[in-house]
Amino acid sequence: xxxxxxxxxxxxxxxxxxxxxxxxxxxxxxxxxxxxxxxxxxxxxxxxxxxxxxxxxxxxxxxxxxxxxxxxxxxxxxxxxxxxxxxxxxxxxxxxxxxxxxxxxxxxxxxxxxxxxxxxxxxxxxxxxxxxxxxxxxxxxxxxxxxxxxxxxxxxxxxxxxxxxxxxxxxxxxxxxxxxxxxxxxxxxxxxxxxxxxxxxxxxxxxxxxxxxxxxxxxxxxxxxxxxxxxxxxxxxxxxxxxxxxxxxxxxxxxxxxxxxxxxxxxxxxxxxxxxxxxxxxxxxxxxxxxxxxxxxxxxxxxxxxxxxxxxxxxxxxxxxxxxxxxxxxxxxxxxxxxxxxxxxxxxxxxxxxxxxxxxx
Numbered sequence: 001x002x003x004x005x006x007x008x009x010x011x012x013x014x015x016x017x018x019x020x021x022x023x024x025x026x027x028x029x030x031x032x033x034x035x036x037x038x039x040x041x042x043x044x045x046x047x048x049x050x051x052x053x054x055x056x057x058x059x060x061x062x063x064x065x066x067x068x069x070x071x072x073x074x075x076x077x078x079x080x081x082x083x084x085x086x087x088x089x090x091x092x093x094x095x096x097x098x099x100x101x102x103x104x105x106x107x108x109x110x111x112x113x114x115x116x117x118x119x120x121x122x123x124x125x126x127x128x129x130x131x132x133x134x135x136x137x138x139x140x141x142x143x144x145x146x147x148x149x150x151x152x153x154x155x156x157x158x159x160x161x162x163x164x165x166x167x168x169x170x171x172x173x174x175x176x177x178x179x180x181x182x183x184x185x186x187x188x189x190x191x192x193x194x195x196x197x198x199x200x201x202x203x204x205x206x207x208x209x210x211x212x213x214x215x216x217x218x219x220x221x222x223x224x225x226x227x228x229x230x231x232x233x234x235x236x237x238x239x240x241x242x243x244x245x246x247x248x249x250x251x252x253x254x255x256x257x258x259x260x261x262x263x264x265x266x267x268x269x270x271x272x273x274x275x276x277x278x279x280x281x282x283x284x285x286x287x288x289x290x291x292x293x294x295x296x297x298x299x300x301x302x303x304x305x306x307x308x309x310x311x312x313x314x315x316x317x318x319x320x321x322x323x324x325x326x327x328x329x330x331x332x333x334x335x336x337x338x339x340x341x342x343x344x345x346x347x348x349x350x351x352x353x354x355x356x357x358x359x360x361x
Contacts, residue, residue, distance in 0.1 A: 004126075004299065006156025010114040014105040014150040017134065018091040023101065025108045028151060037143055038133040044143040045186035046079030047130035048072055049298040050102075051256075053344035054118040054125055062115050062361050064106050064125075065344050069357040071255040073098045079183045080131055085142040093148075102127065105150055106361045114152070115361060122345070123154040126299060158299035162306035162323075163207035165228065165293075166199035167278070169313060172214040173227060174250055181214075181226070181250035192229035202317070203309050208295060210308065212278055213250060220313050221279030226250045231297030232257045235281075236304075236329050238289045241270045257296045259343070262351040263336040269329070282310055285321040291330050292323040302337040304330065 015024045037043040050072045057063040066072075073095050081092045093101070106115065118125055128151050135144030173191050174181030180188060195209035210233070212223040225245060227233060232254040235243040242264055247253045261271045284290050285308075292304040310319040324330060342348045343356065350356050 004153075004155045004158050005160075008154050010111060010152045012105075012108065012110050014101070014129075014148070015134075016101050016148045016150075018093065018146045018148070023104060025105070025110060032132055032149075033134065033136045035136045035138055036133050037135070037137055037139065037141065038131075040138045041140055042187055043140075044083040044131050044133045044146055046076065046083055047128060047184055047186065048076035048079070049184075050127040050129070051298050051301075051344070052125040052127055054115045054123075055345070056116075056119045057360065062112070062119060064115065064359050064361055065346070066357040067259060067340075067343055067350075068255050068354055069099065070095060070355065071253075071258065075184060075253060075255065076129060079185060080146075080148075082180070082183055082185070083131060083143070084146065088142060088146070091146060098148075101148065102129065102150060103359055103361075105152070106359065111152075111361070114154075118154050121154070124156075124341075125152065125154050127152050155299070158297075159207060159231075159295060159303045160300065161303050163295070163303055164203055164205055164307045164309070165208040165210055165295075165305050166202050166206050166309040167212070167311055168195045168198055168209045169212050169220055169223070169278070169311065170216060171195050171198065171209075171211065172216065173211045173229070175214050176249040179249050182247065182252055184252060189230065195229050199309075202311065202315060206309075208305070210293075221277060221282070223278050224275045225278060225281060227252065228295045231295040231300070234260070234294040234296055234302070234333075235276060236291040236294065236327075236333055237284070238291055238324070238327060238329075240329055241272055242329075242333075243276055244271055244273045246273050246275060254296060256298050256301060256340070259340050259351075259354055260296055260302055260336055262353050263339050264332070266351045267332060267336065269332060281321075282319060285310060285319055288324070290321055290324075291327045292333060293321065294333060301340055302333065304333055 053065045133143035199206040199209040209229045295303045308321040
């Protein structure tokens, strides 16, 4: 599974309790209770990844910039709601409340040096809010003292290019009937790590694994491609179109992929939203009709796979999809990644349908 390179953490973290709405700024290494439902059962563990940019907006002034922040907060809100009982739904923060919580974190005086350094480096920023049950209990019940914590970092890269992957057909990231695949929950990501571990048994330098749908008993060729282990998929075809997998109970509604698709469409590239079966992927690969398969997510924005190893149900290698770096669309994909990051830096216009959020801190 891909990791962050060159990561530097802010010296503080945020804690916000949902019951009494108290907000505290803690040390970055502040501990959590060893006895907790969150620790022992994985209850009330939802999280979010939010990219941001920090710049100096004037003498002594700093500004943090987000793209489509409302979409990130809506996704985080859905994760919080899933982890609470019917009777606790009144504790779920409104979107404006979440925005205010994180803005207070960035505005804390102890965050200023970190943000100022980020601005001077033009660094990539990553805000990671997560939920936790502060109550000291190991009972298998809903959280007794639900809270939000948040940390922030800057980093150099995530996943990057070139990277290779392997299709893992006998593992599923989530089960659609439970409605968890479309949420950023801790329970989904153990399978992601296990899938990459299995991929490396086939291809030692694999950086990612590709999941199929949650119907392992169905004929392999009919099963649908869902996601990479920790990111969404885009398929660039040799006819100049790009295929985006539709959202579903199995697909995390990626905020970044909406931005990339808006940029591609602004470039005049057709983006088609539809399912792709594993059989179609195999056939198109055999006919050299795939330019690149992209991993799209918050931290890395977009990375084009150098190769994807295709296997059958017994993990026998049946083909390898190689990226076509000579195709004009391959270059356009790279340009779209650069453009999306330049939106944060206010170097280029914001495509229609996307919103920039700017806050003075």
